[in-house]
Amino acid sequence: MGSMGMDWAAIQTVVWTLLKIMALVVPLMLGVAYLTYAERKIIGWMQVRIGPNRVGFQGLLQPIADGLKLLMKEIIIPSGANKGLFILGPILAIAPALAAWAVIPFTDSLVVANINAGLLYVMAITSMGVYGVIIAGWASNSKYAFLGAMRSAAQIVSYEIAMGFALVGVLMASQSLNLIDIVQGQSGGLHQWYIWPLFPLFIVYLISGVAETNRAPFDVAEGESEIVAGFHVEYSGMAFAVFFLAEYANMILIAALTTVMFLGGWLSPVSFLPDGIVWWLLKAGFVLFLFLWFRATFPRYRYDQIMRLGWKVFIPITIVWIVVVGGMMQTPYGHLFH
Amino acid sequence: MTYTTAIFYFFAAILVFAGLRVITARNPVHAALFLVLAFFTAAGLWMLLEAEFLAITLVLVYVGAVMVLFLFVVMMLDINLDKLREGFWDYLPLAGFVSVLLMIEMALILGSRHFGLEVMATPEPHPADYSNTKELGRLLYTDYVYAFELAAVILLVAIVAAIALTLRRRKDSKYINPAEQVKVKRNDRLRIVKMQATQKPGAGEEGA
Numbered sequence: 001m002g003s004m005g006m007d008w009a010a011i012q013t014v015v016w017t018l019l020k021i022m023a024l025v026v027p028l029m030l031g032v033a034y035l036t037y038a039e040r041k042i043i044g045w046m047q048v049r050i051g052p053n054r055v056g057f058q059g060l061l062q063p064i065a066d067g068l069k070l071l072m073k074e075i076i077i078p079s080g081a082n083k084g085l086f087i088l089g090p091i092l093a094i095a096p097a098l099a100a101w102a103v104i105p106f107t108d109s110l111v112v113a114n115i116n117a118g119l120l121y122v123m124a125i126t127s128m129g130v131y132g133v134i135i136a137g138w139a140s141n142s143k144y145a146f147l148g149a150m151r152s153a154a155q156i157v158s159y160e161i162a163m164g165f166a167l168v169g170v171l172m173a174s175q176s177l178n179l180i181d182i183v184q185g186q187s188g189g190l191h192q193w194y195i196w197p198l199f200p201l202f203i204v205y206l207i208s209g210v211a212e213t214n215r216a217p218f219d220v221a222e223g224e225s226e227i228v229a230g231f232h233v234e235y236s237g238m239a240f241a242v243f244f245l246a247e248y249a250n251m252i253l254i255a256a257l258t259t260v261m262f263l264g265g266w267l268s269p270v271s272f273l274p275d276g277i278v279w280w281l282l283k284a285g286f287v288l289f290l291f292l293w294f295r296a297t298f299p300r301y302r303y304d305q306i307m308r309l310g311w312k313v314f315i316p317i318t319i320v321w322i323v324v325v326g327g328m329m330q331t332p333y334g335h336l337f338h
Numbered sequence: 339m340t341y342t343t344a345i346f347y348f349f350a351a352i353l354v355f356a357g358l359r360v361i362t363a364r365n366p367v368h369a370a371l372f373l374v375l376a377f378f379t380a381a382g383l384w385m386l387l388e389a390e391f392l393a394i395t396l397v398l399v400y401v402g403a404v405m406v407l408f409l410f411v412v413m414m415l416d417i418n419l420d421k422l423r424e425g426f427w428d429y430l431p432l433a434g435f436v437s438v439l440l441m442i443e444m445a446l447i448l449g450s451r452h453f454g455l456e457v458m459a460t461p462e463p464h465p466a467d468y469s470n471t472k473e474l475g476r477l478l479y480t481d482y483v484y485a486f487e488l489a490a491v492i493l494l495v496a497i498v499a500a501i502a503l504t505l506r507r508r509k510d511s512k513y514i515n516p517a518e519q520v521k522v523k524r525n526d527r528l529r530i531v532k533m534q535a536t537q538k539p540g541a542g543e544e545g546a
Contacts, residue, residue, distance in 0.1 A: 010341075085371075116469050120394040127402025131374070134406065138367060138413050146413070153410045157403055164398075177471055308516065 020112050024101055032248040033063035039292050046296040073237035078141060081234065085139035090235070090242035093132025097249040100125040104256050105180045106277050107266045118179040119171060122257065123164060126212070129250060130156040133214070133221060136243070137231035148230025151303060152214060152221035158310040159211040165318035166205035169198045170261045172325050173337055183265035190269040195262040197337045200321045202262045204314045206290070209254035211306070213247060215291060217298035218306060225300075255287035256280075263287075346386055353379040366412045374405050388464055391471040 037052065037059070044051025052059035077086055103118040105111040115121060130153060137149020171177065173194050174185040186193045195202045211218040222230040232243045259265055259280060266280040301309070325337050356376040363369040377400045384393035447453055464470075478486045 085367075116467065117390050117394060117471055120391070120398070120471070124394045124397040124402060127398055130402075130406055134409055134413075135371070138409075150410065150414070153406050157406050160402065177469070304514075305516070 017112075021102075024112055025098060028098070028101065028249060028252065029245070031252055032245055033067060035248050035252065035288065036066070036244075037063045038288075039295070042289070042292045043296045046293075067241065070241040071238055075237040075239045076234075078234050080141040082139040082141065085135050086234075087239070089132050089136030089139055090239050090246070091132070092135060093129060093246040094242050094249065096125045096129040096132075097246045097253065100253055101249075101256075103179055104253070105183065105260065105265065106280055107275075108180055108184065110277065111180065114178070114180060117177045119167060119177040119182070119261075122179075123167065126250075126253070127160055129212075129246070132243070132246065133231045136235070140231075140234035142234050144227040144229070144233045145231050147227050148221045148223070148233070151223075152231060155214075155218065155220065155306060155310075156212060158307060159208040159314070162204055162310060162314035162318055163208040163212060165315065165322060166198075166201040166208065167261070169201040169318070169322055169325055170194055172322065172329070173198060179260050183260055183267060186264040187267055189271055190264075193262065193264040193267075197325065198262065198321070200317050202258075204318055205262070206258060206287070208310075208314060209258065210291060210294060211310070213250045213254055213291075215247070215251065216295040217301050219300060220303050220306065223300065251288065251291055252284065255284040255291070258287045259283040342386060346383065349379050349382045349386070353383065366415070366417050367409065370405065370409050370412050373408075374401055377401050377405065388468075389470060391474050 040062070041051040041059070052062040055061040055065045077083055100122050102112045103115055103121050105114070133152040133156075134149045137145045137147075137152070140146070170182060174182040176182055176185065182194075214221045220226070220230075222232070227233075232240055235243065263283045264279075265283075266275050266277055268275045268279055328334060328337050353376055356372045356379060359372040360369050360376060363372060377396060381393040381396040381401075384390075384396065451457070
């Protein structure tokens with residue numbers, strides 16, 4: 001009987017965890033769909049165009065129509081491609097983009113897995129996203145795809161260092177790797193958020209996040225005007241859509257991490273309003289708006305300029321600011337950095 | 339068999355399989371990808387040992403950075419495996435000697451009565467709020483700070499040496515200086531000339 005009880009408890013845990021994952025992934029996928037809509041609308045307005053307005057009221061059904069279209073299309077596997085890896089590429093792109101969400105807290109209790117090394121986990125999982133791009137580019141057996149993969153590999157490895165160092169600053173300020181503790185370390189109102197003492201790191205993190213997700217102006221891995229569509233030039237149908245989903249899920253992830261680590265997560269900016277997930281959504285939405293704004297504003301960086309910015313500007317800035325934070329913590333003004 | 343034991347054997351089987359494929363795969367890119375799988379699985383095993391910092395760092399450093407660069411190089415090379423395998427029998431004696439040595443070393447550790455379970459009991463599992471990272475950091479920066487800093491200095495020397503060895507500046511290639519590019523003012527590049535759109539009456543009539 002005892003073992004029966006154990007089994008029952010284990011089954012309950014598994015079912016409960018699966019339900020929690022579903023409750024996370026379904027809104028996330030909807031968020032991805034409507035982020036593409038928001039992107040097309042906002043960039044449309046910024047460029048004095050209308051944007052999608054034909055499918056449904058104000059074009060609101062456009063992402064659904066796009067998704068259906070891609071589902072119906074044939075997935076063409078080029079005859080010279082490495083078949084197994086060609087299919088593995090999109091899977092490896094989306095898996096880390098979703099797995100990293102496991103530790104992102106929405107409120108102090110709303111999180112799939114509250115683990116004490118959450119920050120490390122996020123860094124490790126997001127660092128694996130590049131494999132999807134590299135494998136896709138190589139397995140396609142196409143020059144453009146391969147060039148895209150090579151560019152992406154070098155770019156992501158470079159910016160990951162700056163990103164990691166920016167997070168070291170957050171770690172120093174919060175003295176915890178747990179994402180919930182990091183948010184709670186910023187409680188007390190707008191002026192307590194880590195964005196102020198860690199402002200240079202915030203800027204570096206935000207820009208590196210744009211580079212990590214291969215978004216404009218750092219989208220040299222796709223570079224339509226140079227290498228057609230880069231690493232996913234040979235992909236069609238749902239296999240292409242999976243890359244698309246991964247890119248947007250990663251964007252929302254970077255926005256979520258920026259919110260949690262620099263903008264106080266679900267905490268209210270002023271003391272007379274209650275904390276709640278609304279603040280989280282507003283802040284993440286604002287960061288996502290910045291992503292779209294960047295895309296509408298800046299021309300694509302040249303490849304050598306990207307490398308220069310990452311290695312010669314961002315990494316030195318982060319190292320200097322880590323030393324500044326560490327030094328200031330030893331002075332009477334140390335409390336400003338906690 | 340408990341749940342963790344089952345997971346251990348599952349991970350161990352994948353690790354052994356991936357390790358074997360690293361040396362038997364004919365395509366070097368496949369071999370490198372199997373090495374990635376091996377690292378990831380090894381990280382899973384370390385996680386079972388409650389060494390979460392080491393496990394995550396293994397993924398972060400080896401899977402996320404080292405193997406990416408490794409793949410980068412392997413994908414660019416045109417490796418002829420048949421040519422690589424030509425010397426198999428020549429190297430076999432040396433390789434065999436090294437593997438026997440490794441086996442003896444492992445047997446000394448794993449089979450010895452000085453390191454058995456009777457001598458070194460299984461450590462008690464830590465409570466959920468125990469931070470492996472914090473403990474490791476505390477030890478590295480207090481008890482082992484000199485060894486740690488020595489290792490850091492050696493790494494720094496290695497970085498400088500690696501750059502110094504590979505830094506070759508070609509005389510004939512053209513470079514861009516971004517600082518100069520940014521400093522450029524309008525007047526350095528552009529000269530505005532004021533002139534009339536039409537010619538003065540009376541002048542140039544013979545040309546028309």
